[in-house]
Amino acid sequence: MIGHSEKAAQFLKDENRADWHDQTLWMVRQKRDRAAWSVPEWEDLREEASQIKNHALSNLDNYLLQFEEKVIGNGATIHWASDAQEFNDLILRIIQKNGAKKIVKSKSMLTEECGLNPFLEKNGLEVVDTDLGERIIQFRNEPPSHIVLPAIHLKKEEIGELFEEKLKTAKGNSDPQYLTAAARSHLREKFLAADVAITGVNFAIADTGTVVVCTNEGNADMGVHAAKIQIHCMGIEKIIPGTNELAVFTRMLARSATGQPITTYTSHYREPKAGGQMHVVIVDNGRSKLLGNETYRNSLKCIRCGACMNTCPVYRRSGGHSYNYVIPGPIGSILGPDSDINKFKDLPFVSTLCGSCTNVCPVKINIHDLLYDWRQEISEKKLLPLSKRYLMKITGIVLAHNTVYNLSGKVARWAIRNLSGELIYHRINVWGRERELPEVPRESFKQWYRKNTLERRSVNEQG
């Protein structure tokens, strides 16, 4: 697998596009700022949201049981899945049992995480992602590059060409209005033909058994209300106690995500429609284990708003696909190593630890601290390359010993000053590829201090 830094370097080769990506997401960050400032009690809400999530996690088993009881009482069916495989099998069984063939799906990071689409397709089913951005990347057969703006890595011209091929739109027309209209009529057909609608879940209300789904397009509702069978898929961490808590989150989610005061549709599904079926699938897939990790359990508070991505200067300049993990950006760099530390060991290092992610997080996950903690763990588990570990050891010895440090400093400064540029700016000097090294002074501060303060003082004293 090609790591983040290489993919990022590739991403930056097209500088205009990289600048566009950065500026567009920065604009979303600014919208988020304006939306947050429109709520004077914003920081108090963040604190409330954080405490609600802490509370819900501390009582998770009881809330899940309460939720289950209510869901059953509401005439819906509840299912539990331990991992991705069980989840996929379970969905397939519901579909097959009903003789269904056509499935529409609104956005769900959980189904991405579990690889539901390829699994269902392998079993001969048609799954259509109905969120416009998701449909675009589904046509392109690639993963989302952002959890809220899945096609943010694409330019409208590319989408125009894609739709020309897939939806027979006019050649060369890349007007977003026109392309959206084409997708609208294409997807309307799919909605009306679908037997099953699958959605993700933003919030699950324990005391009423309601699942809440937020969209701007209305695609979750088009699917759910048109299809006979509705299936809502949720991670165990989506549970909140009741509507007091829901109020806090509906005030924050869209403001954090896109800077809207609320999503266009905030839909509350409790009972199946007349003559329909409603299924709720609760998925673990590593979450209950993560709950036992005192350090990283905080990441289970995440409500998938994407604010940490929009504000992250590294994400904006490397694109979501560089991260390789299903959830990119700062929060993904914590969740990735948790799902597979060997595969995603580079992600915690993909950050300057500037801390902006932590400040925008609506549930106050200390994202940059967790990235720092992951670095320690990866290093302790000896997952860093040997050369790097060796370098750390040496550096540790040099910096812990004053005399060794003084000598090494002298040697290094001498080397930079006297060796030829060719030697210094060798290609292994990563710093020097696009940056000059500092101009090296003849003496260090310590040498200067000795000479100018101590020696002068002793001269004075002797004199």
Place this chain on the structure above:
Amino acid sequence: MSRDNILKTIRQNKPEFTPLPKYLEVTDPKPRRELLEIFEKSLNQVGAEFIELSLNEEIDSYLSFHFPEVHQIGKNGFRDEYSANCSKEKLDQIDTIILEGHLGVAENGAIWLDDSDFPNRLVPFVAQMVIISLDSAKILSNMTEAYHKLNMAGTGFGVFISGPSKTADIEQSLVYGAHGPKSLLVVIY
């Protein structure tokens, strides 16, 4: 069984119990006129159009005068025509519908509708244009107040609608009518 295993692991792993926070005081005693102004500002922001009727205008006569052809809940057999069993193809033909909103939220322009307002759940999403009438006395300040008013345990399906269906998935250009209504008109009386 997965269910029991998941619950067992959660029980073993969950952190020490922490209580829910003390919530901020939610009642916002803003005068009606001020709430209405904030609400209208929010509607504007979310891409909804609105008309505010003057005091002596009657909502029913306003709607039947201005939208004589448009289906309106509880009127002209609308409920029977678009019942829960209505075919999708027929619902797809709906051009414009008028619905009555339960309550509005000033801070975000959202209007609550639920099963009691439409005989078929697809109606507010499948229509090309939606008109919602709303009593200005039913505008609340924020989501907390709104949820206090609602009975979630008695709602099979309910939705907050804030503006027309929209997307910005192509280069962040805002387009109305991604799937559902291309426009939303709120008639405030």
Place this chain on the structure above:
Amino acid sequence: MIKVGLFIPCYIDQFYPQVGIATLELLQKIGLNIVYPLKQTCCGQPLANSGAEREAIPICKNFVRNFSEFDYIVSPSGSCVYYIREHYNILDQTDQVKKVRQNTYELCEFIVDVLGMEDLKIEYPHKVGIHQSCHGLRGLKLGMPSELVAKQFSKVHQLLKKAKGIEIISLGRKDECCGFGGTFSVIEPEVSVKMGKERIRDHQINGAEIITATDMSCLMHLEGIIRRQNWDTKVVHIAEILNCNRL
């Protein structure tokens, strides 16, 4: 009289002695009894940020040994100070460790919060852009970061705006990271440099002749890019500006 220890981080010691000198002179002019312990090396952060917190422990202990006798420890590096305050929790919390963690201050913070001074009688007739180094801003709270919905302030601005003749320019993105990030600068060199270029560009298009910061590490990175590009923007550490005074 209070005893103040001067901590000059390793890379400033080796590459930017003038910043150490400016810090020392400034504090001496203010009239403080300031001592530079000769056996100091580094705070340990370079290793810890790379994941080698354990290897850094002897370095941290050396720091505590050198500085525990002082009432205050002052350093011209927000990042190192943040590391000492925040991450010396890996050491046994002896009285010395606690004392050192509590009493280590970044230079501007020390002047504003401990000494209660704002007007240092500086004269600095230049157009200056302030780069808000992340660890100082978000870690030490030297200012209110733009993400938070709270009254905006900046201790660095407070000090600089008193300077005679200075023009502090405003930026398009007032507190975005410069892309240095310690080892990040060599693990992700392309992104790091891209971020640096754009920070510099923001200062340039808004008319800055000089970019200043509380952290020389950010400035080292920016200066490296500026020199490679042959741009004429200068970088000057905040201590060097504050030392241009008439005290």
